[in-house]
Amino acid sequence: MKIKALALLAAMTATTAMAQTAPHERQARDIYEKVIAFRTAAGHGQMPKMTDYLVGVLKAGGVPQADIAILPLGETNAMVVRFPAAGKPSKKPILFSAHMDVVDARPEDWTRDPFRLIEENGYFFGRGTSDNKAGVTALVSTIVRLKAEGFKPKRDLVFAFIGDEETLMATTKLVAAHPWVKDAEFAINTDAGGGALDESGKPVIYLVQGAEKTYATFELTVPNPGGHSSRPRSDNAIYDLAAALARLQAYRFPVMANALTRDYLGAVGKSMPGEVGEGLRAFAANPQDQKASDYLATQPEFVGTTRTTCVATMLNAGHAENALPQKATATVNCRIFPDVKVADVQAELARVVANPAIQFKVLNDPQPSPVSEMRPDVMAAITRAIHVDYPGVPIVPYLESGGTDGKIYRIAGIPTFASSGLFTKTSDMFAHGLNERLAVPAFYKGLGHIYRVTKDLGGR
Template identity: 40%
Template sequence: MRVLPAITCVLAWALSQTALAQPARPDQAAFRALYKELVETNTTLSVGSCTLAAQRMADHLKAAGYTDQDITLFSVPEHPKDGGVVAVLKGTDPKAKPLLLLAHLDVVEAKREDWTRDPFTLIEENGFYYARGASDDKAMAAIFTDSMVRLHAEPRARRTIKLALTCGEETTGAFNGAEWLSKNRRELIDAGFALNEGGGGRLDAEGKPLALAMQVSEKTYQDYILETRNPGGHSSMPRPDNAIYELATALGKVQAFRFPVHLNPVTKAFFEKQAALVPPSLGQAMTAIAANPNDKLAETVLSRDPMLNSTLRTTCVATQIEGGHAQNALPQRATANVNCRIAPGESTEDVRKVLAGVVDDPAVTVTLKVAHGPVGQPAPLDPSVFRPAETLAAEMFPGLQIIPVMSTGASDSIFLSAAGIPSYGVPGILYEADGGGIHGLNEHIRVSSLMKGRDYLYRLVKIYAAAP
């Protein structure tokens, strides 16, 4: 038996417990109170209120010295509980384009009977905060609000800083505050560029920091309806043109189809940098695909991982199905929802045509469901954005690279990019290897990750706001 590793583990545990036991700085205690209030304000679509959460954050800003002229609370009559807030801290140079801080207030639904703890009570346990929204996205919303509070007490920066806390990011088809602002109150959020969720960083299973991420691109979310109809009839007399079978055959073709590899500057840079952080066999495939997107062996290796596969290409998957009208009747109609995450540069109509070609059956129609938003446009890999983040990361997270990433999901950045405001998912908050229960049960975030992320983002905002 080797003794040294055991001693090392015990020492590491002891040091971690000492760190956990250390009292919070006064500014951290104030932040925790703000964070707790926001997390414990229910903002689910079913029974919650983003409008209330926005008002409470506005109250913190007013207590810090912001005036009514600096703060805009907004909502629409059709969605009175889906409101948000915009706050402005004016800079000294009216010619400098503002910096926008964006975060969403709404959270995914959470049922108390499913959770180990009350999802709407912030609980600190074994070095973690547990609650719905503890991570997504109230961690960032609280950090940005807290940063605006702290910045108000300091000499004004060169660049105006804006904060927008919005609702509707988590629910497809709901009122979306970021979209509404970009279309109706663009002047409130107009900026040279924006900081949003989607970046952060990753810990391994033991909590060791692995890498930081800057999101500069995301896929376009789009649903399609596959449908087949026929006259139906009595179930005692089956016929070959059965609507359910025809739909099942079509879905089988969609399942077997794989869109071609479609890299862009962001995903190419991701594979190039990520290659050094993964096992050699995987790293070699990443290097190869970045050099040659047509490398079939590398494609095969990378496609085995769901996340990497989605980074390589557009993906489409069946998510809902409905068919038939009675147990003793042949189906007259069968439909399926196919959800696609479309790579930047591809249009929703082009993807519909591809799906129709894959199905290749005149009995099955493929239609575009109501578009959920604009087509994603990558933000530029701008050195003036990346270099300050990298320099600060070298100080606060020594040894970690910032890797540019394309989100395979979706965020409100897509509405900003469509409005001409480049949006970056900033690094700083390190998330668990398994995602920390985001959108699932017992969502959690490390206290140390939250607090260090808070320090990093506050300092990064100050650097950007002061930059020429």
């Protein structure tokens, strides 16, 4: 009886909480639940089904079919939605972007079903809850909410929903070239930019992404004649590759900094106590401070902001347990500081591994992404939106150590600023990992943030 009573109390509490939310929030939660259920990872063919669902929501919310474009590509697709200006546009369009795909999750590894939205202990659990189906939901919710209000923007607002951000970003290139998008004055990307909470839940700082490092992946291969395992050779492809990776592990690329990274690290340093804050402040004041840079090199959260980084992520070697390996290959993923050439990083890797027999191959086609200089109008709109829920929190631009669709837009000539409106604790960051989660209040406040920024920039 006690268990049943507790279950009934929990259900009543959840029902009461939902009753207290606004209609647009209840609809957004329903959208969120639906999109989490689509396994939109590469290879599962779920993207067209999710897009069909979103089209239904948008059309029911008043978006005409003529303002929705589907861009198919293989098993996936992108979607572009136009919210036209009322009358003759006063300025160029604004692009808002989110990606619909996710990194795959194996249900057997998770504590909960990753493709079912589960609300528990103040969190939403599920693959994509933070990366980036909260952003997808916020954009769809904003479009429908503005349609219901009869909002009349002074310029075209264009909303992009990307189908392969986690892999090739080929649909992002289709979107960037689309007639509704290619002349955009700037873009707001929901896939990055966000706020930091300390472990007590106090807001510390809000970050707006204005630049990204170049994403480049190299394959390092050691060839060898091989032979019978009963006749070991002095040269062995696996040992030679292991020795090369050990040298790479011990190596640090030179310290680098620009105005954006120094401002960011200095601002974060002011809000953080102890050795971390001291190191950040010291580095911001003088990037050549050896003690500070050495300390930050040990901090995964900040090392990527201070230099180019390269790390081994995959291995493949040998062909039989009773044969010497004829080939050993390592995949090395690099996040390259702005204005550094991919070829220069490859040359430095070759110097570090110090084995001329190692063959290098660059995967895909890495392209440097330019820095987007911060716009006062964009920063002002983001600041106003954030301060509604988090009064007085510092708003600071930063360099993204990871990679997003923003680099494709920037390469296409569209300055891009990432702002999700989501505040999280460092201990709650599980994007791409097991048991991905987002605090329930962060989801609802993120909805409000995107709505306010869209209305502010579109109506002014």
